[in-house]
Amino acid sequence: MKFSLKCLKALLLVSSIALGTTYAQSRGEVVITGQIPGAKDGTPIRLVRMEDKEDKIQFATGAIEKGTFALKGELIGPTVVYLRVGQGKINAKGLPDRWASIPMMLEQGKVKVKVVHIDSIPLEYGDQGPISFNRKNVDVQGAGKIQAQYEEYLARVKDADFKVWKAERTATDYFMSGGARLDSLSKLHYKIKVQEIKKDSIADVFMRQHPMYAVSAWIGLKQAKSQFTYSGQQLQDMTVVLKDNPDQNRYQQILVEVEKNKAFALHVPFGDLQVETPTGEVKQMVPLMGMNKGKYTLVDFWASWCGPCRSAIPHVRSLHQQYGQQLEIVAASLDEKAANWKKAMDDEKMEWTQVILPGKSANEIMGRFNINSIPTLMMVNPAGEVVLLTNSSDEISAYIKKNL
Secondary structure (H helix, E strand, O other): OOOOHHHHHHHHHHHHHHHOOOOOOOEEEEEEEEEOOOOOOOEEEEEEEEEEOOEEEEEEEEEEEOOEEEEEEEEEOOEEEEEEEEEEEEOOOOOEEEEEEEEEEEOOEEEEEEEOOHHHOOEOOOOOOOOOOOOOOEEEEOOHHHHHHHHHHHHHHHHHHHHHHHHHHHHHHHHHOOOOOHHHHHHHHHHHHHHHHHHHHHHHHHHHHOOOOHHHHHHHHHHHHOOOOOEHHHHHHHHHHOOOOOOHHHHHHHHHHHHHHHHHOEOOEOOOOEEEOOOOOEEEOHHHOOHHHOOEEEEEEEOOOOHHHHHHHHHHHHHHHHHOOOEEEEEEEOOOOHHHHHHHHHHHOOOOEEEEOOHHHHHHHHHHOOOOOOOEEEEEOOOOEEEEEEOOHHHHHHHHHHHO
16 A cells, blocks of 8 residues: 555654644644633733743733633643733723733643632732642643643642742842842842752753653753753753653754753863963963862953942952962953053952953953853863853852862
């Protein structure tokens, strides 16, 4: 029996669907209907794509009438979305005082949502914790195993997610109360990162335990997009874990991001570049670093005009005093005018190695490591590999305490 190419493709598609091995990858419509008792007529309701912090796109809007709603939108494969429901007074622009949200992972198809009461939906930016999913208050029908897998993931990271939220809330409350000490803000932001790392570690274990879950491909893409968080080998291992994941559209995105970001993975070589010393000598930077002495090197990219950089200098000084025998410190200035750089050195009394990066070297190093803000602090191990890149002096201190 002979099959045309068209028939063969159709047979493969039917087989894949029957075995449950792939998810729909083409753009398709999702229709969500539901009941939300307690909602006033005209209450705004939205569908927002929430793939990550930078990818929040509203793609369906409507209003609740007589406690019911209907929304339509387009998705490509399994997608993390929030069903956002307005609460409180509605202003002249049709926007509410606040939003409450239900987290879901959906693909094209028909979904029904039933909520116990509008007040049972968790508030965004509320006082009780981060957005969560509670089966006691919300019933989602028609989303199939994708939503069930996502709920399983949310349950796994729930405690860690709360700790991230609590750390973020503490930093926000400090800032909103008028707190402006850079060292205090730095410590608070470092505490946020510590909790985020713990949550990401739990998510990584979950992904490896469930490589065929749609949400695992979502976790993997977040990892692939990160810079100076995982080593190149860790990212390659992740692509092997997920190679048979049914969400092949997202898996192809993972491969692209891993390739794009391999230059920004942990343990990439520092390389070398030309620098200028305070006496005007042009030298290569590597001989000034600690690799030739079997030491770690802390490179502090800063500038005289950068207030946060100047505020971090006392912290760098304390590291120099405490770890000077084990740690080489090189302050690399991005100043355009050497006179400003030298004046700042004199004012700050910086006793450790000082260099300035000529324009070409400054552009080269910023591109090489995707440095887009200062102060940027970099730890280089004795093998000449970048093992930490951060804006936090507290994170540097924690790394040194653990590894030196």
